Amino acid sequence: MLAYIVRRLLYAIPILIGVNLITFALFFIVNTPDDMARMQLGVKRVTPEAIAQWKTERGYDRPLFVNAAAGGVAALTDTIFFQKSARMFVGDFGRAEDGRDIAREIATRMGPSLAIALPTFVLGLFVAISFALTLAFFRATAFDVWGVVLCVAAMSVSGLFYIIGGQYLFSKVWRLVPISGFGDGLDAWRFLVLPVAIGVVAGIGASTRWYRTIFLEEVSKDYVRTARAKGLPETVVFFRHILRNALIPILTGVVVVIPTLFMGSLLTESFFGIPGLGSYTIDAINAQDFAVVRSMVFIGSVLYIVGLILTDISYTLVDPRIRFQ
Amino acid sequence: MRDFQIVILWSDVLVWLLLAAGIGVGVLIARSPPLLAAWRRVSANRIGMAAAIVLLAFIGVGLLDSLHYRPALESESRQERGQERQYAVEVLSLLDLLAIPLRTKNEKTYSAPFATRLYAMETLEVPGLGTVREFPRLKYGGSHLGEREDAVFADAGLTALRVGALAMLGWLALAGAAALAVGGWQTGGAWVGGWRRIWRGETAFAWNAVLATLAVILLVALPLFALAGQYHVFGTDKVGQDVLYQILKSVRTALIIGLVTTLVMLPLAVLLGIVAGYFRGWVDDLIQYLYTVLNSIPSVLLIAAAVLMMQVVIDTHPQWFATAAERADLRLLALCFILGIMSWTSLCRLLRGETLKLRELEYIQAAQAFGVSSWRIILRHILPNLMHIVIISLVMDFSSLVLAEAVLSYVGVGVDPSMTSFGTMINNARMELGREPVVWWSLAAAFAAMFLLVLAANLFADAVRDAFDPRVA
Numbered sequence: 001m002l003a004y005i006v007r008r009l010l011y012a013i014p015i016l017i018g019v020n021l022i023t024f025a026l027f028f029i030v031n032t033p034d035d036m037a038r039m040q041l042g043v044k045r046v047t048p049e050a051i052a053q054w055k056t057e058r059g060y061d062r063p064l065f066v067n068a069a070a071g072g073v074a075a076l077t078d079t080i081f082f083q084k085s086a087r088m089f090v091g092d093f094g095r096a097e098d099g100r101d102i103a104r105e106i107a108t109r110m111g112p113s114l115a116i117a118l119p120t121f122v123l124g125l126f127v128a129i130s131f132a133l134t135l136a137f138f139r140a141t142a143f144d145v146w147g148v149v150l151c152v153a154a155m156s157v158s159g160l161f162y163i164i165g166g167q168y169l170f171s172k173v174w175r176l177v178p179i180s181g182f183g184d185g186l187d188a189w190r191f192l193v194l195p196v197a198i199g200v201v202a203g204i205g206a207s208t209r210w211y212r213t214i215f216l217e218e219v220s221k222d223y224v225r226t227a228r229a230k231g232l233p234e235t236v237v238f239f240r241h242i243l244r245n246a247l248i249p250i251l252t253g254v255v256v257v258i259p260t261l262f263m264g265s266l267l268t269e270s271f272f273g274i275p276g277l278g279s280y281t282i283d284a285i286n287a288q289d290f291a292v293v294r295s296m297v298f299i300g301s302v303l304y305i306v307g308l309i310l311t312d313i314s315y316t317l318v319d320p321r322i323r324f325q
Numbered sequence: 326m327r328d329f330q331i332v333i334l335w336s337d338v339l340v341w342l343l344l345a346a347g348i349g350v351g352v353l354i355a356r357s358p359p360l361l362a363a364w365r366r367v368s369a370n371r372i373g374m375a376a377a378i379v380l381l382a383f384i385g386v387g388l389l390d391s392l393h394y395r396p397a398l399e400s401e402s403r404q405e406r407g408q409e410r411q412y413a414v415e416v417l418s419l420l421d422l423l424a425i426p427l428r429t430k431n432e433k434t435y436s437a438p439f440a441t442r443l444y445a446m447e448t449l450e451v452p453g454l455g456t457v458r459e460f461p462r463l464k465y466g467g468s469h470l471g472e473r474e475d476a477v478f479a480d481a482g483l484t485a486l487r488v489g490a491l492a493m494l495g496w497l498a499l500a501g502a503a504a505l506a507v508g509g510w511q512t513g514g515a516w517v518g519g520w521r522r523i524w525r526g527e528t529a530f531a532w533n534a535v536l537a538t539l540a541v542i543l544l545v546a547l548p549l550f551a552l553a554g555q556y557h558v559f560g561t562d563k564v565g566q567d568v569l570y571q572i573l574k575s576v577r578t579a580l581i582i583g584l585v586t587t588l589v590m591l592p593l594a595v596l597l598g599i600v601a602g603y604f605r606g607w608v609d610d611l612i613q614y615l616y617t618v619l620n621s622i623p624s625v626l627l628i629a630a631a632v633l634m635m636q637v638v639i640d641t642h643p644q645w646f647a648t649a650a651e652r653a654d655l656r657l658l659a660l661c662f663i664l665g666i667m668s669w670t671s672l673c674r675l676l677r678g679e680t681l682k683l684r685e686l687e688y689i690q691a692a693q694a695f696g697v698s699s700w701r702i703i704l705r706h707i708l709p710n711l712m713h714i715v716i717i718s719l720v721m722d723f724s725s726l727v728l729a730e731a732v733l734s735y736v737g738v739g740v741d742p743s744m745t746s747f748g749t750m751i752n753n754a755r756m757e758l759g760r761e762p763v764v765w766w767s768l769a770a771a772f773a774a775m776f777l778l779v780l781a782a783n784l785f786a787d788a789v790r791d792a793f794d795p796r797v798a
Binding site (some may be wrong): 157163 | 357638724772
């Protein structure tokens, strides 16, 4: 098992290097630092001196890959690629346009992001599995058919509608919870209820339908027929046999998103004014803060790859046959 | 010397190319019995066909909006002097021509649906009374009523009823034609039998669903457009533009995002997926590495990064674009391109897995033993057996792309802000729920139109999947 995990971890390294190269190419080669400087400084103040100063302040005045002027190791380290891209591997993300340290900002904003994303994920999973199980239990009846139609309808509604509509109804018309903001400690729950509820509702259509097909696949298997033939009541067949077996593909399927929960949700956080990583990213995109966007791309990829590794591990935990392939 | 100058935007070219490709694929399908059988199953699905009709209506609007021209500027003196005609900077489409009352009848600011007065109080000078604060009368909305402002309901109802009756007549003609087609021409009175079979749902083609959907569309759309000439049926937005007009313009943007993107991702996904699965070895490793890397970057962030970069390129090269429409158009296509680069990975993975299974089957091994070349095997024996996966995923992706456009435009990395789309409409209107009194109509109309389009696409996708997926069938 340990060897397997090590192998998976080693496999992640070339992928991370690939991500790093793609972001580097996108941010420094497709667009030169001169272009970025012009964009940031605006049309009025663009003089060659201003651009040069902007680049020096941010360390973008180095060569891309090889610094011929510096000798020895510095020829490779005193470059944009090494300073800006390669150092992300050790958690050094540099500074944002407003001069703050990006790594520290990320560390403080992770908490609020998780406070929204984790309850949304757990509750959403629970609700969707319950709904899907109910639909599968009443399969091929009118209840099932209309349930699926409802799921499709719920999937077809824009996620923005749930947020805007929910905020309008619950916060503005009924004044049950604050419209936006975030509090410290236990006081935060008032701010969290609505975004979490909206997140659960918004995701319910697609996941219920997905889990329902998994349940239905399980229902048609031989061991279910055996269980019925033994004379077990339908409820026992469902909760003791089908539910447990269907949970394997469901849970291993959602493992991959668990690490990315740290990234928070772009939409929810920016609508509800939650100081998490999602709103940080949106602000960075709107302010065209390339350093922050670059860092978030990198962190997101790292978390996704961690998710992939966790998925592989969870597969081997449920099905030991995979480990030896 | 013409009255207009035809403008061919890049996205127009792609739209018509897509239409041509669609017709081409249709011809190919008609030649391949298994695919034809699958499409017959789709055409028997009532919900699927109803959804298809709605989609066709949207596509019709999109196509009308994809023929662009620049009208000539009115200047008679110049013509007399025999000078070149000047054309307006504004690029219009055939849809704009048809919707002239919607496009030109702009009010000052917000007005509610079917309103005759503005939504905001203004200080007016009334002769004899001095200054009065009141809701000013709309310039165009219900202006034909004159002083009888309270008659809006009766007037609109009457118009709707009249046009609705006309629509019903048109529909009856269509239904009669359908009955004739089902019953056959030759025997007298056969159309009655045809009609009965349609009514009872005994036809192989889901005629009853198609006719019912057509009836609803005609009964809603025609009165709506008749009324749109006299009222602002969905109200007006902040700058007084008709919301219905914006909705119609948004349709093309949504369709382009949903369809052109698939045009970008399809060749990548199909080629790389089959090659990886068929040749295995280092090719497979390389392609797998490629899509794992792309997949692991959070898609919204990569799109945001790419769009930001593209914006820098566009901003630094203003000389490339003659009109603002061309710039917005290029940005739209670039967005499609970026979305396509992002979204080929999942289809590629599916196709690779399926190819791995297929290449072990006997008929492929027989072809290999006969010495058929690899590319020929791929083209003749593997690709046709993957078509169901391709078709299913294309139809499924469409709706998610339309939804994604709204989110991306909200984040600020979607289409050009000057281009009308569901995303920009929602983005402009979302603060309006916060004002007092509430302005709800633009938001509601945008969400409703988007819901209708995406729901139709989802239901159609379900019908296609049911018909094509061998596991379900």
